[in-house]
């Protein structure tokens with residue numbers, strides 16, 4: 384069995400470790416994972432091309448379907464127990480529950496989605512995923528002088 388061309392590596396001199404929890408926390412507060420001061424988004428869920436404060440390229444993220452997935456899991460685990468508890472204790476009319484819980488679910492999802500997406504962008508940045516690794520081969524701006532990918536024979 385052969386090793387894949389590129390594998391995850393620990394920090395090196397050329398690729399210092401990035402603080403994972405701090406980067407995810409900065410992203411969850413809608414800030415740049417690199418500096419924590421610049422805004423992460425240019426619109427509601429549109430990640431900026433680069434940080435307006437430090438210039439870190441942010442367009443490399445590939446959050447894709449993960450933010451909605453984690454948002455559904457989070458909001459569902461909060462709303463469903465609340466619905467069941469209110470039904471058991473007060474048994475309000477079904478029209479009232481359907482209206483109120485739909486609104487609560489919608490607002491919670493809209494509030495959580497940018498925070499969760501920001502945390503995932505922070506995670507990708509901290510782990511040098513996708514294009515966040517300046518020394519990865521295949522980068523358009525890579526000058527070829529960076530670290531060889533792990534697993535390659537030099």
Ligand SMILES: [Zn+2]
Nearest residue numbers: 415418434437
């Ligand atoms: Zn920044």
